[in-house]
Amino acid sequence: MADCFEVDNSGDGPTTPSTRRNILHSSCGPSTSATPNDGSTRVRDESAQNPWPHLKKFWKFLGYKGSNMLEFRCCLCQNSLKKISANRKSNFNLKRHILNVHPNKAKEHQNCIDAASKLSCKRRSSVSKSTSVEKKAKPKKLNEFLCFTQEVEKDKKISQETYEKKVMAVFIENMLPLKMVDSSSFQDLLKSFVPIKNPISRHSLTTCIEEKYSSSKQLLKEILNEVPYIATTADLWSCRNKSYIGMTCHWIDKCTFERKYSVLACRQIKGRLTYDTLAKEMDAIYFDYQIGNKVVRTTTDNGSNFTRSFKVFAISNPEQGKKSYFTKEEEDYDDDEDFVNMQEILPIIEEAQESECYVLPKHIRCAGHTLNLVGTVDTENVFCQPGAFKSIYKNAFEKAEELWNNQSSSTKAASLIKDEIGGLLEVPNVTSWKSVLGSVEKLLEIFRDRNHLNGLNRVCSSLKISRIDTDDINFFQEYYRVMKPLSQVLDIIQCASKAYLGVLLPSLAMTLKHLKDLRESGSIEVCMELLDAVIRGIQTRFSAQFEDIDCILASATHPQFKLAWLSCLEGFNYNVELMERKAKYGIISFLEAKSTYHCSSVNDDLSDNFFAALYAEDGEESIAMMLQNYLQVGPVPKQTISEEDFPNEQFADLFIKLNTAIPSTAAIDGMLSLGKDVLQSQGLGLSDKHFEMFIFLKEFH
Secondary structure, three states: OOOOOOOOOOOOOOOOHHHHHHHHHHOOOOOOOOOOOOOOOOOOOHHHHOOOHHHOOOEEEEEEEOOOEEEEEEOOOOOOOOOEEEEOOOOHHHHHHHHHHOHHHHHHHHHHHHHHHHHHHHHHHHHHHHHHHHOOOOOOOHHHHHHHHHHHHHOOOOOHHHHHHHHHHHHHHHOOOHHHHHOHHHHHHHHHHOOOOOOOOHHHHHHHHHHHHHHHHHHHHHHHHOOOOEEEEEEEEEEOOEEEEEEEEEEEOOOOOOEEEEEEEEEEEOOOOOHHHHHHHHHHHHHHHOOOOOEEEEEEOOOHHHHHHHHHHEOOOOOOOOOOOOOHHHHOOOOOOOOOOHHHHHHHHHHHHHOOOOOEOEEEEOHHHHHHHHHHHHHHHHHHOOOHHHHHHHHHHHHHHHHHHHHHHOHHHHHHHHHHHOOOOOOOOOOOHHHHHHHHHHHHHHHHOHHHHHHHHHHHHHHOOOOOOHHHHHHHHHHHHHHHHHHHHHHHHOOOOOOOHHHHHHHHHHHHHHHHHHHHHOOOOOOHHHHHHHHHHHHHHOHHHHHOHHHHHHHHOOOOOOOHHHHHHOOOOOOHHHHHHHHHHHHHHHHHHHOOHHHOOOOHHHOOOOOHHHHOOOOOOOHHHHHHHHHHHOOOOOOOOOHHHOOOHHHHHHHHHHHOOOOOOHHHHHHHHHHHHHHHHOHHHOOHHHHHHHHHHHHOO
16 A cells, blocks of 8 residues: 555456555555656656646745655745655655744644645545446345346346345344345246246355355455454354354554454364364464564463464564474583483474464453453452452342343233333343343342332332342442443443544543542442452453553554553552653653665755765754654544644554454454354354355455
């Protein structure tokens, strides 16, 4: 995506997918066809080559310098021959010069940029609208397909191939079994609505699916080939005596900074699900898409087979990626010992040569699964301890469970509850603490209304069960206030569109702060032990993440958080000053290594000069000063992220690199849940190969 292409629009040949992509890329910046190979500046036509003609009042376009840089001369600087360089995709240097040297013209300069941007958006909008009118929506449901068949009857020009693709779209979108197409009733349906077309056979439908899968997979490969940083998630599931591994990939769009997602694979694994088997499958999927060197991190659950796979094969450890051929005792040998028993060594070497080695990316455990452990294991330990809290907890939930069980098992009780309180209670799933919390929230809504509370008491009297008294209500209120922050942070990190890695630590820090404020407020009396258990569980289970430099840097480079979240950790067992120093040092180190910040206006023969910083332009600030100004502004309180939120392009690239990783496996959990439901219900009559195609095409966008 870094390069642009010239496209021949003469119409002499068909437009290929790659040509269409080049046309899209060419809109991101000016064409580089006028750039000579010797690096000198050359311009054929200023009006055609100047990427920002709306700024001609302020800047005289001089031409290209290399493949990515442009040169301008400021029209406001009188009698000055000084050249200002700018990247062909960003006018940051131009805006900085106007702001520093001509501050009285900065507002007018920015207004010109904004006006051109709005005009460009309107043009793109009009083009997209005109294009969308011409396109016919793909039918994705059976009733839409029936409407389509009527259109086919009227339009004799629709080809048999298009007709079959429409039928295929219905099967994929609704996950219909392929055997349905061979049924006589379905064939009669097609003939009655589309008599002019040959009914599609199962063989033709399977061929269409295979071709669609092949083209979609190739398109995904081309997209991933242009993406610099990729994150993946992986999970296992079993159904009908078969085990499957699913993988998804995630990346950040360089222009919009939005998260993108796609399915990679959903394959059957034969044999035992050992750590090396999982490593082999993941490595094969990375190799299939040629993304092994781009994956920054892989997110999995806390299963021991996954964690061991990454401990052994992850590239973060110099010794990982290759198997250990010696036991611990054999590795602790004496350097001075000369004698080696080759009869003992040779079998180990031969076994090592026969085994395979795999290379996996860095690993991060799913924060959602870890938070669920806090909400279940850590809290249940408190419920099991003898004391006043256990008796109060047991008494309150036993009364609530009586209500829930009566509503679930008796239609008479359900009707009575609905008549008295105007609706039904929310019956929880006992295996999910979030479901229990939702049911408690529904009870609290009833308790706040005096009429509904009296109605609930009448229900208890009619059903001859214990009433929920004031002590029980107070307990449920405290329970809800303690567990609600944990539920909120779980929802935040599982939101696919906002699940940047930089969201994790600020969300956990805010949760700890809320719980700390709740404890210090004095409003929690009965559930104080539960509150302490939640705080202790978060600190213990996420200790590695709070020490992970990548997680800290991801949050520091996120415009919505920066380093403001560190203040929420005061009062806890965290070295906040050390975390802040790590963040600043890490950002500066990256920018110094990647940036050409001090050499943008230096001649090519001086660009790698040791004294290049002496030739910096007037007004250029140091990287440390730039970082300080960025952090002083404070977090940006908005939901979307844009290029204007970052000091320069290198900083934005650092944000993308660090925040590509995803803290939760929610995306793949949804995909595997879909596959499990399909297999349990009917199986679609598919082989493992075609089942993977169905899942891929269903989730591919």
